[in-house]
Every structure is written in structure tokens, then in C-alpha cells.
Amino acid sequence: MSNNDSFIDEVTEEVRRDRLYALFRRYGWIGAVVVAVLVGGAAINEYFKAEARAEAEALGDALIEALGAPTPEARGAALAALDPGDNPRSRALVALLAAGSDPEAGDDLWAISEDASLPPLWRDVAALKAAMAASGEMPAAELIARLEPLALPGAPYRLLALEQIALAEISRGETAAALDLLTQIVEDDATGEGLRQRAVQLIVALGGDPEAA
Secondary structure: OHHHHHHHHHHHHHHHHHHHHHHHHHHHHHHHHHHHHHHHHHHHHHHHHHHHHHHHHHHHHHHHHHHOOOOHHHHHHHHHOOOOOOOHHHHHHHHHHHHOOOOOOHHHHHHHHOOOOOOHHHHHHHHHHHHHHHOOOOOHHHHHHHHHHHHOOOOOOHHHHHHHHHHHHHHOOOHHHHHHHHHHHHHOOOOOHHHHHHHHHHHHHOOOOHHHO
16 A cells, blocks of 8 residues: 555656656746846846946046136036036035135036935025125025024024124115124134134124124
């Protein structure tokens, strides 16, 4: 009886093996395609990563060379000649750096400050630099309205934004408002020494008492 059972088991195993081989012959190409897609996808992904790294390195080298130009005019021209490609962060970086050399870059900076695809910190820097470039050109009320979100408590560039708002208040004759803002800057523990000195000088120029701040 056990011999019969053993024979039946062997026949059953052979049948299973034959069926498995038949399935491999019929559908094995699907597995090959899946493997090829996975391997090919990984290779394409690595290619694009390597290409992105190469572009970033090339842009970095070009930026270093441009920023090494001897004069602001030469730096501005070198930065303007750069092609940052389609990456919005690369375009924003080049525009931010160019703004330091190009007084006409305000429109580009405002556009960057409103680009929701960029990190908030980048947008805030662009807005602050654009406001500084627009000082004296844009109506004070509009300038203040653009700066107020940057001057909210906890904002990373709050103190610098307060300084620019104070300057805008001075330009429209609101001396008391400017003195109040400048006093806030002087009294803030986070204020750097350079900014504090500028605020004190403005307070004195406006007839205020820096010692009372």
C-alpha cells in the first residue's frame, strides 16, 4: 500500500512540475518584462539624478565665477548672462543674487516673492530685497502694505522689514510711527549691532531720544 502511495505521489509531483514548466513557457516573458522595466526605470532615474547634479554643479561654478567679478557692474552683467535653466529655484537664486547688482531687478524680485513653488524663506528674501530696491520709487502706502506680512511676530526678517517700514513712514512724514518702529528695533534682543546702530542714528535724526528706547 505504501508503494502505491509513493508511486502516486511521484506521478502527482511530475504532473505539477510539468504544469509549472508550461506556465513558465507561456507567461515567463511577463516576469522578464517586469524585471526589464524595473531595471530600466532605476537606470533612467539615476541618469536624471546625475544630470541634475551635473547641471547644479555647472550653475554653482558659473555663479562663483560671476560673483568673483571685480565690480558690481561686472557681477551684474555676468549674472544676467547666466542661464539657470527651467528649475524655479535656480532661477530664483540667480535673480536674488543679481538684485544686489541691478537696481532694476525689482519686478523680477516681486515675481519671485509671489511664486508659491518656492520655499517661504526664499519668497520673504525676495520681497524684502524688492522693497529695498523700490524704496523712493513705489508709493509709501503700497510699500508698507507689501512689507507688513514680513514684519509679523516670528517672521524671519521681521526686524529688517520694520526698518524698511520705518523708512517708508519717514518718507510720507509719519515721524511718530517711524520712531515707534525704530524703538521696537532697538529694544528687541534679537537685533544685530549694525541694525541697532542704524535705528539709533535714525531716532536721533528724527529728534527722538535713543536713551528712552
